[in-house]
Amino acid sequence: MTNLKYRLLTIALLVLASAWALFPRKVVERVKRNGTFVFDTVQRVPLKRGLDLQGGMHLTLEVDESKGTIANKAEALDRALKVVRTRIDEFGVSEPVVQKVGNDRIIVELPGIDDPARATAVVQKSAYLQFQITDKTQAFEKNVARLDGILKEKGIVAATRADTANAAAKAAAKAALPNLFAAGDTTKAKRDSAATDSTKAGTGPFSTKVAKAPGGDPGRYMVAESDRDEIDSYLQNPDIKAALPPGKQLKWAADTVSAGGKAYRDLYVLDARAIITGEFLTDAKPNTVPGEGTIVEFQLNNEGGRRFKSETGKHVRDFMAIVLDDRVMSAPVIQGAIGTRGQITMGGSGLQAAQDLALVLRAGALPVPLKVAETRSIGASLGQDSIQKGITAGLVAIALVVLIMLVYYRFSGLMAVGGMVLYVLYTLAALAGFNATLTLPGLAGFVLGIGIAVDANVLIFERIREELDHGKSVRTSIDEGFKHAMSAIVDSNVSTALTALVLYQYGTGPVKGFAVTLLAGLAATMVACVFSVRTFYLVWLNRNRGAESVSI
Amino acid sequence: MLRILHGTNYDFIKYWRTAAVLTIAFILLGIGSAIFKGGFPYSIEFTGGTLMQLEFATAPEVSQLRTTLDAAGIKNAEITSFGSNREYTIRAQGAAQVAMQAAGSEKVATQIEAALRAVSAGNPFKVVRVETVGPRVGSELRRGAVIAILISFIVTLAYLAWRFEWRFGLAAVLATAHDILTTIAFIKLLHLEISLTVIAAILTVIGYSLNDTIIIFDRVRENLHKNRKMRFYDLLNRSVNETLPRSILTHATTLAATLSLLLLAGEVIRPFAWVMSFGIFTGTFSSIYVASPILMWVEEKYPRANEARGAAPRPRP
Numbered sequence: 131m132t133n134l135k136y137r138l139l140t141i142a143l144l145v146l147a148s149a150w151a152l153f154p155r156k157v158v159e160r161v162k163r164n165g166t167f168v169f170d171t172v173q174r175v176p177l178k179r180g181l182d183l184q185g186g187m188h189l190t191l192e193v194d195e196s197k198g199t200i201a202n203k204a205e206a207l208d209r210a211l212k213v214v215r216t217r218i219d220e221f222g223v224s225e226p227v228v229q230k231v232g233n234d235r236i237i238v239e240l241p242g243i244d245d246p247a248r249a250t251a252v253v254q255k256s257a258y259l260q261f262q263i264t265d266k267t268q269a270f271e272k273n274v275a276r277l278d279g280i281l282k283e284k285g286i287v288a289a290t291r292a293d294t295a296n297a298a299a300k301a302a303a304k305a306a307l308p309n310l311f312a313a314g315d316t317t318k319a320k321r322d323s324a325a326t327d328s329t330k331a332g333t334g335p336f337s338t339k340v341a342k343a344p345g346g347d348p349g350r351y352m353v354a355e356s357d358r359d360e361i362d363s364y365l366q367n368p369d370i371k372a373a374l375p376p377g378k379q380l381k382w383a384a385d386t387v388s389a390g391g392k393a394y395r396d397l398y399v400l401d402a403r404a405i406i407t408g409e410f411l412t413d414a415k416p417n418t419v420p421g422e423g424t425i426v427e428f429q430l431n432n433e434g435g436r437r438f439k440s441e442t443g444k445h446v447r448d449f450m451a452i453v454l455d456d457r458v459m460s461a462p463v464i465q466g467a468i469g470t471r472g473q474i475t476m477g478g479s480g481l482q483a484a485q486d487l488a489l490v491l492r493a494g495a496l497p498v499p500l501k502v503a504e505t506r507s508i509g510a511s512l513g514q515d516s517i518q519k520g521i522t523a524g525l526v527a528i529a530l531v532v533l534i535m536l537v538y539y540r541f542s543g544l545m546a547v548g549g550m551v552l553y554v555l556y557t558l559a560a561l562a563g564f565n566a567t568l569t570l571p572g573l574a575g576f577v578l579g580i581g582i583a584v585d586a587n588v589l590i591f592e593r594i595r596e597e598l599d600h601g602k603s604v605r606t607s608i609d610e611g612f613k614h615a616m617s618a619i620v621d622s623n624v625s626t627a628l629t630a631l632v633l634y635q636y637g638t639g640p641v642k643g644f645a646v647t648l649l650a651g652l653a654a655t656m657v658a659c660v661f662s663v664r665t666f667y668l669v670w671l672n673r674n675r676g677a678e679s680v681s682i
Numbered sequence: 683m684l685r686i687l688h689g690t691n692y693d694f695i696k697y698w699r700t701a702a703v704l705t706i707a708f709i710l711l712g713i714g715s716a717i718f719k720g721g722f723p724y725s726i727e728f729t730g731g732t733l734m735q736l737e738f739a740t741a742p743e744v745s746q747l748r749t750t751l752d753a754a755g756i757k758n759a760e761i762t763s764f765g766s767n768r769e770y771t772i773r774a775q776g777a778a779q780v781a782m783q784a785a786g787s788e789k790v791a792t793q794i795e796a797a798l799r800a801v802s803a804g805n806p807f808k809v810v811r812v813e814t815v816g817p818r819v820g821s822e823l824r825r826g827a828v829i830a831i832l833i834s835f836i837v838t839l840a841y842l843a844w845r846f847e848w849r850f851g852l853a854a855v856l857a858t859a860h861d862i863l864t865t866i867a868f869i870k871l872l873h874l875e876i877s878l879t880v881i882a883a884i885l886t887v888i889g890y891s892l893n894d895t896i897i898i899f900d901r902v903r904e905n906l907h908k909n910r911k912m913r914f915y916d917l918l919n920r921s922v923n924e925t926l927p928r929s930i931l932t933h934a935t936t937l938a939a940t941l942s943l944l945l946l947a948g949e950v951i952r953p954f955a956w957v958m959s960f961g962i963f964t965g966t967f968s969s970i971y972v973a974s975p976i977l978m979w980v981e982e983k984y985p986r987a988n989e990a991r992g993a994a995p996r997p998r999p
Contacts, residue, residue, distance in 0.1 A: 182950075190819065196785065246812060250788055501786045504819045509810035512735070516948055523947035530938035538684050538931065571879050574943055574951050578886070578958060581939030582893075585932040589897070592928045595685075618900040621845055622893035628837045629889040633882055636830035641882045648886070 134672060137665040144657065145552070148559030152176070176562050180569035180643050183517050185510030186241035187249060193234040194501040204233055206498040211236055214253055214500075216493040221252055235503065246507040248486065254500055256455045257490035259408030261438075262379070264349030264449040264461055265399040269375035271342075278334020280369050335364065343396060347449055350461065355386050355393035377402050384457040398458045400451050405441035410434020414491040416484035417473075424476040424484040428491060435470030443467035454487075520573035527577050528554075531584055539591055541681030545666040546587040549659045553583050556654035561647065569643030579651030585622070586659040589615040591682055604677050608667050612660075619660065627652050687926045694922045694970050695915060695978065701971035705864060712867020722870060724775075725877030726813060728827070730783060730820030731775035732790040735811035736798070741767040742805055747798065754797035756790065765949045769810075780817050787816035827881045831862075834885055838892060846899060849980045854895045857973035861891045864964045865957060874953045883954045887961030890936070894929065894969040901925050902977070914981045918974050929969075933962050 154173045181188055191214070193200060193207060200206055207230060214236055215228045227239035243249050339357045343350040353361050364370055365380055374380065383396035414428040430438055442450070442464050451461040452474050460475045476484050531550065535543035557576065561568060568576075594611030602610065627649060634645035671677065716722060726733050744761055747770070751759045760773040772794060779790045791812050798807065815823075835855070842851035865884055874880060901921040909917060940962065944955035 192816070192818070194785075247788075247792065501816075502788045502814070503816040505788055505791070505812060505814045507812045509808065512810045516950060519946060519948040520951075523942040523945075526946055527939040527942040530942065531935045534931070534934055534938065538686075540684075570950055571882060571954060574947065574954055575886075577939050577943055577947070578936070581936035582890070582932075584935050585893070585928075588928050588931045588935070592925075592931070595688075596924075614904075618897050621896045621900065625838050625841055625892050625896065626889040628841060629834045629885050632830050632834040632837060633885055636826045636833070637878065637882065641878045644879075644882050 134665070134668050137661070137668065141552070141662055141665060145555065148555045151559040151563045152555075177558065178562075178565060178567045179513075179517070180567045180572065180640060181239060181241060181506065181513075182508050182570045182640055183513045183520075183568060183573070184241055185244070185508050185513035186239065187243050187246045187505065187507035189238040189240075189250060189253060189502060190231070190504035191236045191238065191253065191500040192503040194499040196501075197499065200498050203498075207234060207236070209497045210500060213494050213496050214238065217252055217490055220489050220493060221249065236500070242510060243507070244510060246505065248482070250502060250505070252486050252490060254502065255486075255490045256496045256499055257408065257487075257493070258455055258495040259411065259491060260404040260453040261406050261441075262400040262402075262404050262451045262453055263445050264347065264451055265378055265401060266348045266448065267375075268348075269378050270340075270349075270351065270380075270399045273373070273375055274336045274340070275334075277336045277364075277370060277373055280373055281334050281336070281364060281367075284367075284369055335360065340397060347461065347463075349399040349449065349451075351397045351399070352387075352394045353397050355395050358382070358395050361397070381451070381453060381456055381458050384454070384459050396458065398451055398461060400453070400458075404453075405445075405450070406430075406434060406438050408491060408495055410437070411491055411494075414488040416481060416488045418481060418484075422475055424481050426474045426476065426484050426488045426491065428472055428474065428488075430470045430472070432470070438472075439467045439469050516570050517573075520570065520577070524573070524577045524580070527580055531580055535584060535587070539682055542591055542594075545663050545670075546584055546591070546659070548666060549587060549663040550580065550584060552662050553651070553654045553658035554580070556658055557647070557650045560650040560654060564646075564650075566646045566650070567643050568647070569640040571640045572643035572647040575644040575647040576651065579648065579655075582626075583651065583655045583659055586615075586619045586655055587663055589618055590660070590663070594680075594682055598680075598682075604680050605671055608671065608680070612664055616660075619656075623652050623655060685927065687930060690923045690926055691919075692923060693919055695919050695974060698971055698975040701967070702975075705860065705967070705971070709863045709867050712864075712870045715867075715870050722866075723873065723875045725875045725880075726773065726775055726815050726820070727878050728820055728824045728876065729775045730780040730787075730815045730817040731773065732779065732783070732787075732794065732815075733774075733811070733813040734772045734791055734794055734809060735764055736770050736772065736807045737810050738768045738770070738802070738807040739805050742770070742802065742807075744770070746801070747772075750797050750801050751794065754793055756794055756797070759794075771811075780820070783814065783816045784818070787814040787819075790814065823878065827878065830881070831885065834888065838888075842892075842896075846903065849977060849984075850899050850903070852980065853973045853977040854892060854899065856976050857895050857968040858888050858892055860968045860972045861887060861961070861964050864968075865961060868960045868964075869957065872956060874956060877953065879951070879954045880957055883957035883961070886958060887965060890958075890961055891965030891968055894965050895973045897928065898922060898925050898969050898974065899977075914978060918978055922970055922974065929966060933966055937962055 154175050156171050157174055211230050218226045218228055223240045229237050231237050240249055340351050340353055343352045379400045379402045381398050386393040386395045410430045412429050412431045414426050417427050418424050445464050448464055449461045450464050452459045532547050535546045590611050593615045594607050597607035597610045630645045630648040747761055756774050758776050762771055764771045774790050782789055791814050839855050842854050865887055905917050905921050940955050940959040
């Protein structure tokens with residue numbers, strides 16, 4: 131009797147605890163309102179939904195060692211993790227995950243993100259900002275013949291083919307280039323053609339395909355966009371790299387310029403030493419200035435400001451290239467010494483690009499290049515759809531199982547259904563309580579669990595029937611039925627639990643979610659379908675002390 | 683009370699030869715299909731590659747999508763409709779694409795989207811799902827899946843060895859191996875893609891089938907203790923018959939769940955539901971026609987002394 135009281139008390143407490151764990155509470159989340167996603171406080175059951183159910187993106191970033199090994203990888207990864215986290219925080223996502231995995235990976239999970247490409251760009255951008263003075267010594271012109279010579283000598287460019295190609299290219303360039311800038315003042319055009327001619331003295335690709343840029347800005351050249359990959363491949367060649375003038379760097383412009391219906395890209399020759407880098411930056415914000423388009427204004431700290439001032443002071447009337455991630459954003463002329471404030475012109479890019487650039491500049495540069503090793507992104511509508519279908523499938527499954535149990539076991543089936551209700555409650559509560567993530571395979575595991583959970587009751591009921599067949603009393607049959615069915619129930623649940631544990635250990639994302647729901651379901655089965663149903667029987671026996679038959 | 687198949691006395695074990703022929707034929711059919719019609723289709727999780735799911739405003743021309751992708755250098759991409767004729771998945775798993783993803787796994791997806799956007803101005807589409815896996819991650823997941831299956835094997839074997847006699851464990855594991863083979867044959871014949879979710883389904887089938895075998899063996903263990911004089915052949919048959927109502931009921935409820943998933947839970951989970959539904963049948967089959975005959979064979983080959991029979995370990999609840 132007292133035994134029964136404790137049993138009922140245990141069930142009551144478990145139900146209360148489960149109800150409390152599942153009680154809707156206020157959370158901030160992204161919700162769709164009038165077609166756009168906004169942050170809002172909503173009342174919701176505290177079950178964490180995986181990215182495949184609520185939409186969002188999962189990114190695995192990997193330290194990119196393709197351009198040289200990284201010395202202190204572990205430490206660099208830790209710093210990169212901090213930078214990525216800062217950027218994500220500013221990006222504005224509710225409940226993001228930024229985690230280190232192994233010794234060279236970072237995983238980023240962004241629930242509710244609807245523009246994966248933009249998120250990837252923000253996370254991955256190195257945001258390494260440098261200010262470099264353009265070359266004034268005509269280092270490229272002086273070496274161009276030699277560079278072309280190396281290309282021929284090493285057989286990178288077939289001499290004969292190159293020569294014929296050159297002749298054509300030269301003719302074409304001669305025809306095209308002066309025309310392009312004819313709109314400018316004549317003296318300038320003259321100077322241009324003189325400059326182009328001088329660089330074209332040779333016959334190699336460098337002589338013919340790299341032209342001095344109009345306007346005569348020091349260190350600035352232009353290459354037709356169609357030739358860019360070819361020239362770039364020459365520049366990557368180790369022999370050419372070795373032959374480039376020491377202390378100088380060649381860098382491409384970030385954007386193309388179009389002239390005469392053809393796209394060109396600037397190639398800059400820069401002093402390798404950066405006068406200042408982005409590490410002194412304290413703030414950056416986007417702005418739109420009439421006439422200049424979108425810009426990012428930045429502010430340097432005091433030390434950075436001091437250095438910037440003294441360096442720019444030394445280089446008045448020189449051109450300063452603003453280099454972001456090895457791409458020249460712009461190269462304005464230095465009018466006078468610049469202090470702690472400056473700006474980066476974004477050209478034709480929109481305000482969002484400026485916002486993102488400001489964001490990554492504020493968060494700081496990544497200490498190591500990161501590449502994307504894996505992405506998974508799911509639209510919010512697809513996730514919503516999955517939940518709806520999963521719930522429908524779950525409800526139909528429950529209805530069918532309830533029907534089977536009631537038709538076959540009658541009153542005992544009703545107790546099993548009671549146990550099943552508790553099973554659903556406990557499983558969901560366990561998921562909420564352990565802060566587990568519900569994924570689509572997890573939802574499937576949950577539905578499957580409903581089918582499997584009643585197995586315990588089926589085993590018990592069949593056993594009770596057998597004991598009744600042997601002519602035992604109702605009470606004894608029930609006792610024996612539970613007792614004898616136990617070994618089979620324990621064995622089968624433990625073997626399934628072992629499989630689930632292995633899945634949890636070796637699975638990723640969604641599959642892990644499946645393992646978790648399976649485990650929670652197994653634990654709930656023992657409590658709901660064995661302990662609770664047993665208690666229901668005890669209550670029933672208590673009320674019908676002289677029962678001669680049981681509806682089973 | 684309502685009873686089905688109660689108090690039956692079918693001679694199940696008699697038909698083990700027919701059963702063996704049928705199941706071997708099925709497995710060979712699967713293997714043959716794998717050999718002659720190309721191996722197994724693996725998901726991008728294992729091969730590396732890109733999967734995109736696009737929702738178009740109106741039904742697009744598949745041939746036009748293919749031409750566009752070919753022109754963009756995404757050769758041999760697999761384009762299949764997904765649920766409706768407005769939704770399509772594009773899978774790019776070719777060696778060239780995977781190699782391109784070594785430098786950054788998002789690159790191919792960007793290319794596909796740009797190429798399609800350029801030609802489908804009249805029929806705008808939404809990207810509802812993108813998955814990209816670089817080659818390194820792919821090979822790691824492949825290794826992980828194999829390790830997971832092996833470990834779950836070893837762990838369950840160890841558990842059975844502890845709970846039952848070795849002969850039971852051996853029979854159960856061989857039955858499980860049979861289930862894996864038939865399930866793989868089924869996957870091949872249905873042309874399902876082997877993904878992490880499908881691997882999870884296979885492991886669940888293993889667990890489920892093991893359950894079933896354990897239930898029958900639990901009864902064999904008990905009957906061995908009760909009827910020391912009975913022929914093992916009869917004892918097996920009796921155990922299978924006695925557990926028959928339970929088997930039918932449990933399979934009915936589990937099947938109700940998997941069929942709901944199969945029919946109602948949507949495309950993404952469908953391969954999982956297929957494998958699970960099949961698993962219920964193969965699991966039941968193998969408990970009766972693989973595990974039991976093997977157990978019988980072992981008993982005949984290595985008969986236990988009559989005294990030892992009584993000493994068969996009691997179930998430890």
